[in-house]
Amino acid sequence: MMLRKILIANRGEIALRVNRAAHELGIETVAIFSEADRESLHVRYADEAFCVGPGPVARSYLNIPNIISAALISGADAIHPGYGFLAENARFAEICADHGLTFIGPTPDVIAKMGDKATARALMHDARIPTTPGTGILADAAAAVHAARKLKYPVLLKATAGGGGKGMRVVFDATEVDHAFATAQAEAEANFKDGRLYMEKLIERPRHIEVQVLGDTLGNVVHVGERDCSVQKPSHQKLIEEAPATGLSRATRERLHEIALAAARAVHYTSAGTLEFLVSGGDVFFMEMNTRIQVEHPISEVVYGVDLVREQIRVASGERLAFSQKDLSPRGHAIECRINAEDPSQNFAPAAGTLTHVALPGGFGIRVDSHVYTGLQISPYYDSLLAKVIAHGATREETIARMACALAETRIEGVKTTLDICRSIMRDERFLAGGVSIEFLPDLTAMAPLGT
Amino acid sequence: MDWELTLERAKRAAEFCAAAGLARFRVEEDGIEIEVRRSPRPVRPPTAVPAAEPSAVPSPNGAPSRETRAAAVVKAEFVGVVRLARPAVMEGTVVGGDRELAYVESLGIRNPIRSSGPGRVVAVHVSDGQPVEFGQPLFSIESA
Numbered sequence: 001m002m003l004r005k006i007l008i009a010n011r012g013e014i015a016l017r018v019n020r021a022a023h024e025l026g027i028e029t030v031a032i033f034s035e036a037d038r039e040s041l042h043v044r045y046a047d048e049a050f051c052v053g054p055g056p057v058a059r060s061y062l063n064i065p066n067i068i069s070a071a072l073i074s075g076a077d078a079i080h081p082g083y084g085f086l087a088e089n090a091r092f093a094e095i096c097a098d099h100g101l102t103f104i105g106p107t108p109d110v111i112a113k114m115g116d117k118a119t120a121r122a123l124m125h126d127a128r129i130p131t132t133p134g135t136g137i138l139a140d141a142a143a144a145v146h147a148a149r150k151l152k153y154p155v156l157l158k159a160t161a162g163g164g165g166k167g168m169r170v171v172f173d174a175t176e177v178d179h180a181f182a183t184a185q186a187e188a189e190a191n192f193k194d195g196r197l198y199m200e201k202l203i204e205r206p207r208h209i210e211v212q213v214l215g216d217t218l219g220n221v222v223h224v225g226e227r228d229c230s231v232q233k234p235s236h237q238k239l240i241e242e243a244p245a246t247g248l249s250r251a252t253r254e255r256l257h258e259i260a261l262a263a264a265r266a267v268h269y270t271s272a273g274t275l276e277f278l279v280s281g282g283d284v285f286f287m288e289m290n291t292r293i294q295v296e297h298p299i300s301e302v303v304y305g306v307d308l309v310r311e312q313i314r315v316a317s318g319e320r321l322a323f324s325q326k327d328l329s330p331r332g333h334a335i336e337c338r339i340n341a342e343d344p345s346q347n348f349a350p351a352a353g354t355l356t357h358v359a360l361p362g363g364f365g366i367r368v369d370s371h372v373y374t375g376l377q378i379s380p381y382y383d384s385l386l387a388k389v390i391a392h393g394a395t396r397e398e399t400i401a402r403m404a405c406a407l408a409e410t411r412i413e414g415v416k417t418t419l420d421i422c423r424s425i426m427r428d429e430r431f432l433a434g435g436v437s438i439e440f441l442p443d444l445t446a447m448a449p450l451g452t
Numbered sequence: 453m454d455w456e457l458t459l460e461r462a463k464r465a466a467e468f469c470a471a472a473g474l475a476r477f478r479v480e481e482d483g484i485e486i487e488v489r490r491s492p493r494p495v496r497p498p499t500a501v502p503a504a505e506p507s508a509v510p511s512p513n514g515a516p517s518r519e520t521r522a523a524a525v526v527k528a529e530f531v532g533v534v535r536l537a538r539p540a541v542m543e544g545t546v547v548g549g550d551r552e553l554a555y556v557e558s559l560g561i562r563n564p565i566r567s568s569g570p571g572r573v574v575a576v577h578v579s580d581g582q583p584v585e586f587g588q589p590l591f592s593i594e595s596a
Contacts, residue, residue, distance in 0.1 A: 035586075035587055050531055050585045050586075051531075051585040051586045051587050051588070052531055052585070052586050053586050054586075054587075060586075063586075065530070065531075065558060065559055066530060066531040066558070066586060067531075068559060069530065069531040069532050069558045069559050070531045070585070072559070073531065073532070073533065073583045074583075099559075
């Protein structure tokens with residue numbers, strides 16, 4: 001039975017994205033919003049809308065009782081969490097089920113297992129998926145010193161509950177362990193209320209390549225190719241993504257796809273998800289699995305010609321995936337640039353203010369996923385993403401040229417943005433050559449004055 | 453019917469209403485019904501999208517003008533269904549400092565809505581059984 005009415009528990013561009021997919025399927029939508037988002041497009045485009053709290057996310061977009069209550073009052077039969085906020089909150093997925101609401105995502109059990117990094121690594125290890133050499137949970141700094149001696153420096157201390165680079169420290173030798181352990185533990189405790197740490201061997205100058213998977217409740221699993229997300233800010237947040245990953249050997253690419261399918265099958269994955277890998281030469285290491293739709297999903301959509309959000313909704317309704325692996329083949333190349341309200345010269349510090357002028361690009365092979373318009377106030381409460389500009393072309397060269405033209409057309413004024421740095425990356429020789437590592441953008445921002 | 457007398461009675465009813473600080477006053481006598489209402493405040497229709505706060509235009513000296521003495525707006529903190537207290541609070545009801553005016557039922561929990569000080573209800577913005585969202589005005593209460 002296809003779902004009839006979906007509450008979208010998110011804001012910004014992803015709320016619009018889900019709203020469109022639902023409406024195309026003839027499904028009604030319910031928006032939620034905070035008092036700071038009253039003028040947002042996602043409120044206007046949905047069939048109904050409920051204010052669920054004030055600006056701060058803890059009292060609005062994370063306000064589970066008000067969100068569930070809005071779903072029940074409006075008669076929604078499902079909740080789409082988008083990304084961020086409640087998307088990877090296993091408890092929220094359980095609460096939805098308790099109230100007879102379909103959570104559009106994988107099962108709470110899978111979310112919980114994959115959300116705990118040490119558990120996910122152990123699971124993957126058991127499924128013979130290669131993980132970076134590392135440890136389980138470390139009891140204390142002494143255990144960390146002992147483990148690091150075996151793994152050989154440099155190593156990474158990581159919070160098992162971590163994400164977004166928080167609770168993570170690079171350690172180059174034994175003298176740094178005590179301090180790194182204490183600070184990472186405190187940071188993890190403060191951010192995730194879970195101070196447990198584990199250790200991984202640091203893979204130097206790797207590429208970040210991830211594989212999109214889709215599963216249904218009937219046991220079918222497909223991959224929708226890989227994305228190269230190596231252009232990352234120093235905080236490890238992605239800025240530019242492309243599909244397919246350039247310069248991979250055929251063997252490595254096929255191996256990535258096979259590993260991703262095996263991993264998804266191992267946990268009986270039943271929605272859209274992403275397996276993230278570090279790739280260094282021919283070596284492939286599982287890093288983590290994101291159990292949600294991702295910001296960069298459109299590049300896979302345009303290259304494979306499939307609507308991932310539509311499939312998420314369909315499989316949540318109990319339907320079979322609309323295609324099998326043999327129906328899926330990549331066509332051309334796609335790049336996404338994230339235009340964020342951030343100041344690249346200040347280590348990408350978020351910027352707030354009113355957008356005084358917005359002109360978004362268009363034309364053949366250009367897709368823009370965005371919620372912004374002239375006059376919109378960018379609040380400091382939320383994610384800084386303003387627009388995703390996605391270019392699709394027959395070749396990587398054509399796609400880069402198309403992206404450069406699109407970015408040249410784009411105007412977003414009133415706040416500092418990442419527009420200029422994206423423009424200069426489209427001209428950067430290392431980026432043009434392809435296959436940059438995750439150190440590319442940190443090196444670039446450390447070296448040169450930007451936006452010229 | 454003595455038209456002059458009726459008008460005179462209506463005028464007196466209006467004066468009484470104003471003097472007593474009532475929002476509404478109704479009298480029935482000798483088969484004649486007279487109802488007077490004070491009309492300064494527009495009563496918002498119940499809606500899922502609350503309008504802006506009552507406009508607070510400060511007078512030149514910075515003190516609140518007569519208009520803004522208006523009323524404290526009691527708003528919903530929970531998304532849920534509003535149930536008015538019995539006996540129902542209406543326009544003109546004088547409430548004590550901590551009277552339960554209604555509750556918002558959310559996920560099976562009754563979240564009481566109380567007046568925050570003694571005063572007179574000048575507007576009831578919702579009807580019994582209506583769904584409400586966060587921040588939705590429920591009652592306007594003019595402090596005593």
